[in-house]
Amino acid sequence: MSNQNFQKRHRAEKRFKAYGLISLVVAASMLAVIIGSMAYKAIPAFNNYTLNLEIDMSNQSTNSTIEDINYRGLLRDSLFSLFPEIEDRSKKRKLSKLISSSSSYNLQDFIIENPSYINKKFYFNVLFTDDSDLFYKGYVDTSLPESERRIDDDEVLWLEYLYSLGRVKNKISSNLFLNGDSREPEVAGFFGATIGSLITIFVTLILSFPVGVFTAIYLENFAVKNRLTDFIEVNINNLAAVPSIIFGLLGLAVFINFFGMPRSVPLVGGLVLSLMTLPTIIITTRSALQSVPPSIREAALAMGASEMQVVFHHLLPAALPGIFTGTIIGLARAFGESAPLLLIGMVAFIVDIPGSISDPATALPVQIYIWADSPERAFVAKTSAATLILIGLLVIINLVAVILRKRYEVKW
């Protein structure tokens, strides 16, 4: 009888372990599928095809300034010289649209930095447009009828001819990592958004960490327990569950409309995200303070430490790992937040890299939203690439949390 009972218990235990293992495998494989598909979709974003053009500046008149030079014309002439048979104006225009419109600016920048190239003949790499680029990457199905593709038969011929000349090269796309946003997918990058995100999170940290920790200390150790503090406590717990977009509306109404702060700036973004992060920090700090054994508090009080000394000498150091973890979880959530930032205008199209808390900026999650919403095919890969970077940054943030927790852990 009892033997059977034992067997039954062992079987139940094995079943339970199996359930746990299955859940773990399901969760891990879902994560792997998400990351894997992101990574696969992101591949085309990391390189760009470039065209090596011979620029002939030997006929430049010496009296024209660097800014006056017709760089666009130089590039076109060079491109047309590779196709001497094309005479038709509309075909020439189509041909010139194979290369990125950013090329003339790149050439101008190059000449400004290296004025010695004026009066010389030299080779210069220019970017293809996103459609030509995708053709080389094999994303254009030439078996489809001409009207259903972004690259028509003429362009296919020209691009194949350019490739056969050996002038087409595949390069790592530095634009992706170093540029701000752009209307041209081949030029757009997430650097501006990443910097915007970092500045915003910095503002959030500076505001919410001290305010949250001091609020928690006060509520936990000094506040009188009465109806008012109970009411405050309930509300803080409630705030932690409020949808983030509500905080965006609040930020719009209070910071921008009432206080007249500018739109689209990391300062307001940081303020709004602070409001969102504060409840998380307060709640986790309080529970970290509560988890310090009361005997330590008693020992310190009996030694003649004042309440404040008890907090700063004993409770806070012991609660630090928990406080760090809570703060970083709150910040990680704020880092991945887009909805409140949309409402305060951080969804604007911003090309420049922000340099301060009052420069117009966007944030990485919002950049993902903008790109995901863009019609150009090449933005699909950019969206995935930016998502991977966002996930990567979140992993780094969480690693920091783990390291800090280990570093300050108190052994009882």
Next chain:
Amino acid sequence: MNDSLKNKSLIKCSDVNVYYADQQALFNINLDIKEKEVTSLIGPSGCGKSTFLRCINRMNDVIDICKVEGSIKIDNQNIYDPEVDVVELRSRIGMVFQKPNPFPKSVYDNVAYGPKLHGRILHQSDLDSKVQESLERAGLWAEVKDRLQEPGTSLSGGQQQRLCIARAIAIDPSVILMDEPCSALDPIATAKIEELIDELKSKYTITIVTHSMQQAARVSQRTAFFHLGKLIEVGDTEKIFRSPEHEQTEAYVTGRYG
């Protein structure tokens, strides 16, 4: 008649009543604790002896619902006077708890905490000698002198409790309160602590709460028996154990009750 006559009373408690919210925990306690003696407080669980002990350094202030009435005078000053500074009061009274509770800091920092806190010692060398002196007096120096920088929590239970005693005497208190200091320790560690208490009584006034009648008999000169929040009997330890006046006391000390 015996040696308790030669000591004067350091702590005088009169009509002490303690309430936890609506419930009264102590009823009209009148008890004098004599200088440089060990007074033990005995009685069954929940009789209020720990509550009484915590009245002496006002540790009950920490509990919101706890209310203390009456007067406790130390050196003729009522410690429940509104102008008394609790922090200053506690700097004169050391306390050792039931469960060893060293701070999660090094052995050295545990002992140096009190002197540093009260700003009594300004030079590092003085602090070093204070730490050594306190650890020596707590009988722990020989065991920890090579591991002063190790965390206090890495010591054994008995060592931790002696560390807590060293921490308490480092602030040079006049009174040491001990709340069942040996209940978490094995007999060998207990014997060491009892020996230590015996030595310490030459310098400090010690009040100890204990559940062990043998311990009370071994270490204390005077014993107070509490029952249901009332002080039933107080007297020389020998008398309490040999010929108590009250029947309840006799029942308790002979093991027929509680």
